[in-house]
Amino acid sequence: METVTVELSERSYPIAIGAGVLDGLGERVRALRCGRRAAVVTNPAVASLYGASVVDSLESASFEPTLIEIPDGEEHKNLAWFGFLHDHMLQAGLDRESPVIALGGGVVGDLAGFSAATLLRGVPFVQVPTTLLAQVDSSVGGKTGVNHANGKNLIGTFYQPHLVWIDVHTLRSLPERQVRAGMAEVIKYAVILSPGLFERLEEGIECVMRLDDDVLVDVVRLCCELKAKVVSEDEREAGLRSILNFGHTVGHAVEVLTDYREYLHGEAIAIGMVFASRLSAAKGHCAGKTAARITALIRRAGLPTEIPDGLDGEVLAAAIKADKKVSSGKIKFVAVAEIGRTRFDHLTCEEIVADAGY
Ligand code: NAD
Ligand code: GLY
Numbered sequence: 001m002e003t004v005t006v007e008l009s010e011r012s013y014p015i016a017i018g019a020g021v022l023d024g025l026g027e028r029v030r031a032l033r034c035g036r037r038a039a040v041v042t043n044p045a046v047a048s049l050y051g052a053s054v055v056d057s058l059e060s061a062s063f064e065p066t067l068i069e070i071p072d073g074e075e076h077k078n079l080a081w082f083g084f085l086h087d088h089m090l091q092a093g094l095d096r097e098s099p100v101i102a103l104g105g106g107v108v109g110d111l112a113g114f115s116a117a118t119l120l121r122g123v124p125f126v127q128v129p130t131t132l133l134a135q136v137d138s139s140v141g142g143k144t145g146v147n148h149a150n151g152k153n154l155i156g157t158f159y160q161p162h163l164v165w166i167d168v169h170t171l172r173s174l175p176e177r178q179v180r181a182g183m184a185e186v187i188k189y190a191v192i193l194s195p196g197l198f199e200r201l202e203e204g205i206e207c208v209m210r211l212d213d214d215v216l217v218d219v220v221r222l223c224c225e226l227k228a229k230v231v232s233e234d235e236r237e238a239g240l241r242s243i244l245n246f247g248h249t250v251g252h253a254v255e256v257l258t259d260y261r262e263y264l265h266g267e268a269i270a271i272g273m274v275f276a277s278r279l280s281a282a283k284g285h286c287a288g289k290t291a292a293r294i295t296a297l298i299r300r301a302g303l304p305t306e307i308p309d310g311l312d313g314e315v316l317a318a319a320i321k322a323d324k325k326v327s328s329g330k331i332k333f334v335a336v337a338e339i340g341r342t343r344f345d346h347l348t349c350e351e352i353v354a355d356a357g358y
Pocket of ligand 2: 137138140141143241244245
């Protein structure tokens, strides 16, 4: 088992990563010394695969868990289901010591985390991510929240988990399209922070996507280490953490404009990363060859690279404007300087679109 620590003084927490370790969850949660009543938040698809193992493991460690299911899908990451979770957690008799355990992908993690942050002003929170995207990114760093009709993740809070428990075996049941979507975040970490990881992916991205235990544990650990370091330095995105939004400005706009139906989150981010790389080259921040390498790797992962037909520049600019990251009319756009290094460019939404040639 590998362990990475997110260093945040008294709120520091471990990310434990292993293969076939789901059964050990209960004992590890018990070591957090929280109350016996617990809520496991999941969805029907994940519950049918891993719900029983997690509940058994918690019961064996003397917990009294209640399994709470929300429907599958990004469209349920909203205030209505947030309220539903609170209703069920209170009905189950959770108190301030009761752990809330998120078992699933980023949707479950963001929604359960926001519920844990707000229930009784905050209860212990454990992430058990079961998608590649959630294992390398969303379960770490404490961003929790829900979508609003006006845009993605517009309502939420920072609330760090007390533990992240990652079993890479759970990825064996993940549909291939979801594995590819998760690879988008792996590529993101390589582009913004790690030339070594980028070269490794160029050498054999297919090898990671075969989901061998050793390779996966290593790649997930590496991404978690990179994210943990950024979060430890800038928990609330006052500066450095914004680099993790690479590809997200346009990615979020694409998700909103396609009603969250056409693209998975990772796919939309892939389009956004290609857009950001090409814009970086067009503005002279990086070499054209760098943008071409990033585009080629994303394409090799089987991810989309182009803004969908029919989204013209004006529509795209308007959607970008609605994003929460716009401040005084400008976006802190994450540009690539070279593989492993980024820089910020403060641009209006119209400039972002026009300079990229839309
Ligand atoms: P998701 O949670 O919708 O999961 C994808 C699909 O995989 C779902 O249908 C789910 O039921 C299924 N699934 C999950 N685990 C499975 C498994 N082991 N086997 C089979 N099926 C499984 O999507 P996601 O890509 O994990 O997360 C996307 C969400 O994460 C978005 O809402 C995004 O905004 C959010 N996000 C948050 C952060 C953060 O820092 N908080 C970072 C990135 C993304
Ligand atoms: N996924 C971006 C962040 O956690 O900051």
